[in-house]
Amino acid sequence: MKSIVCQQPGELKFLESDKPQAKAGEVLLKIRAIGVCGTDIHAFGGSQPFFTYPRILGHELSGEIEAVGEGVDLPVGKSAYVIPYLECGECVACKKGKTNCCTNIEVIGVHRDGGMCEYLCLPASHVVVTEGVPFDQLAVVECLAIGAHAVRRGDITKDDTVMVLGAGPIGLGAAQFAKVAGAKTILADVNEDRLSFAERELDIDATVDCKGDVSAQLDALTNGDFPTVIIDCTGNKGAMQSSFGWLAHGGTIVFVSIIKADITFNDPEFHKRETTLKGSRNATKQDFEHVVACLANGSVRSTAMVTHKTDFSEFPTIFPEWIKPQTGVVKAVIELG
Numbered sequence: 376m377k378s379i380v381c382q383q384p385g386e387l388k389f390l391e392s393d394k395p396q397a398k399a400g401e402v403l404l405k406i407r408a409i410g411v412c413g414t415d416i417h418a419f420g421g422s423q424p425f426f427t428y429p430r431i432l433g434h435e436l437s438g439e440i441e442a443v444g445e446g447v448d449l450p451v452g453k454s455a456y457v458i459p460y461l462e463c464g465e466c467v468a469c470k471k472g473k474t475n476c477c478t479n480i481e482v483i484g485v486h487r488d489g490g491m492c493e494y495l496c497l498p499a500s501h502v503v504v505t506e507g508v509p510f511d512q513l514a515v516v517e518c519l520a521i522g523a524h525a526v527r528r529g530d531i532t533k534d535d536t537v538m539v540l541g542a543g544p545i546g547l548g549a550a551q552f553a554k555v556a557g558a559k560t561i562l563a564d565v566n567e568d569r570l571s572f573a574e575r576e577l578d579i580d581a582t583v584d585c586k587g588d589v590s591a592q593l594d595a596l597t598n599g600d601f602p603t604v605i606i607d608c609t610g611n612k613g614a615m616q617s618s619f620g621w622l623a624h625g626g627t628i629v630f631v632s633i634i635k636a637d638i639t640f641n642d643p644e645f646h647k648r649e650t651t652l653k654g655s656r657n658a659t660k661q662d663f664e665h666v667v668a669c670l671a672n673g674s675v676r677s678t679a680m681v682t683h684k685t686d687f688s689e690f691p692t693i694f695p696e697w698i699k700p701q702t703g704v705v706k707a708v709i710e711l712g
């Protein structure tokens with residue numbers, strides 16, 4: 376079988392190997408679609424500090440169950456998606472059901488070889504059989520689950536006004552799940568193309584241009600109340616720090632972004648609002664199931680985010696092009712026949 380390996384930053388190449396065999400407790404998945412994520416871009420670009428090479432990338436995966444190992448009761452031939460976070464099950468976080476922030480977490484395609492290949496063996500517990508959602512949509516379930524988890528962290532209800540900061544794939548997902556939760560949803564970014572894309576494709580209520588006066592725009596949009604929940608998906612220190620001053624009194628900030636820096640805030644501003652600040656990392660099985668239910672009933676549209684597609688055989692050639700901002704890639708999916 377063929378794999379695409381990231382040999383070193385900037386170099387993707389095909390590798391030929393034997394088709395793997397499912398051991399006890401494992402599923403052999405015939406990969407049918409792979410979502411391309413910011414993590415893959417950073418790994419390819421060499422800006423992921425904890426990445427080791429060579430590495431087979433790809434953690435947003437869907438496929439067909441080709442075979443099962445001993446003790447696995449999953450139907451061969453059925454469609455499935457992958458939960459790529461392998462948790463230890465024993466640490467302090469796992470014991471509380473927070474497997475998404477396990478102290479020993481291993482992510483497929485990050486800490487170990489991933490799914491840019493024709494066949495992959497996976498623990499059966501992390502392969503979820505699903506009907507009625509096509510492979511290309513199942514491949515972006517992980518990306519959407521991160522947004523869904525952030526919305527759950529924000530305890531969002533129909534009474535909230537939510538501002539999602541950052542209109543990349545994670546932010547576009549978070550905005551859609553805030554809508555599903557019934558909230559008035561505002562999307563903010565510096566990129567007008569992304570905002571008009573979101574206005575066109577997704578049912579959000581308003582947009583904020585972060586190149587302008589954000590406070591004034593929020594003041595007008597909320598009658599001076601400001602957003603009751605802010606979900607940051609920017610990866611931008613300035614935006615993350617500014618969010619403390621854009622929040623309603625009694626509100627909650629959720630940081631999905633991770634940046635390699637310290638974040639500071641003005642304590643009187645924080646205190647007077649009785650601000651709640653939360654991190655949001657990865658997602659749990661509950662979030663994945665919510666995403667798939669929303670895709671199946673049409674309340675969330677992954678198709679609106681997938682702007683580019685390629686065949687597996689073309690990916691190493693086309694990927695360096697897609698990284699250029701002028702290509703306008705929001706989300707790309709690799710398909711295998």
Ligand SMILES: [Zn+2]
Nearest residue numbers: 412414435518
């Ligand atoms: Zn991802």
Ligand SMILES: [Zn+2]
Nearest residue numbers: 463466469477
């Ligand atoms: Zn754990």
